[in-house]
Amino acid sequence: MTKNSMRLDHVVLWVTDPVAAARFHADVVGLEPVRLTEFIEGKVPFPSVRVNEETLLDLAPRTFVDHMKMLPGAADSAGHPVNHVCLSLPAEAFDALRARLEHHGVPLSDIGHDSFGARGNAPRTFYFRDPDGNVFEARHYDD
Structure with a gap:
C-alpha cells in the first residue's frame, strides 16, 4: 500500500x-x-x-x-450508529478476543461461517456490542 x-x-x-x-x-x-x-x-x-x-x-x-x-x-x-464495524484478526487473536468477551460477560452471537468481506470469505465470524450499543463483527481469514 x-x-x-x-x-x-x-x-x-x-x-x-x-x-x-x-x-x-x-x-x-x-x-x-x-x-x-x-x-x-x-x-x-x-x-x-x-x-x-x-x-x-x-x-x-x-x-x-x-x-x-x-x-x-x-x-x-x-x-x-452504523450497522456494524468489522474487525479482522488472526485466528489466534480471534479466539482470544472471544474468550475475553466471554470472561467479561459480553453477550456474543453464535459463530458464523463463510462470510464475505474485504479479503474474501472468512471461515469464522461473530458479533458483539460495546457498552454504548455499537455493534462489532470479529472475523478471521485463513492467511
Missing part, C-alpha cells in the same frame, strides 16, 4: 462515557487507547482507540451533536 492509496483512516462512534468506552475497547477488545490521558485532563475533545497503525476508532461523546455542523442535517445523524 502506498501513501497515495485510499484506505480507512477512522470511524467515529457515539458513546455516552468516552473514558468507559476507551477502557472497554482497551481491556476487553484489546485496542490501544490514544489520547485518553489528554481527554481526561480536558486537553482534547475525545479519545480514540487504535485498530492498527493506520486506523482509529474515535470515541465521540453524544454531547458533540451540537458540533455536527459540517453538512446540513449532520446533527440529525448523531446517536444513530
Whole structure:
C-alpha cells in the first residue's frame, strides 16, 4: 500500500462515557487507547482507540451533536450508529478476543461461517456490542 492509496483512516462512534468506552475497547477488545490521558485532563475533545497503525476508532461523546455542523442535517445523524464495524484478526487473536468477551460477560452471537468481506470469505465470524450499543463483527481469514 502506498501513501497515495485510499484506505480507512477512522470511524467515529457515539458513546455516552468516552473514558468507559476507551477502557472497554482497551481491556476487553484489546485496542490501544490514544489520547485518553489528554481527554481526561480536558486537553482534547475525545479519545480514540487504535485498530492498527493506520486506523482509529474515535470515541465521540453524544454531547458533540451540537458540533455536527459540517453538512446540513449532520446533527440529525448523531446517536444513530452504523450497522456494524468489522474487525479482522488472526485466528489466534480471534479466539482470544472471544474468550475475553466471554470472561467479561459480553453477550456474543453464535459463530458464523463463510462470510464475505474485504479479503474474501472468512471461515469464522461473530458479533458483539460495546457498552454504548455499537455493534462489532470479529472475523478471521485463513492467511
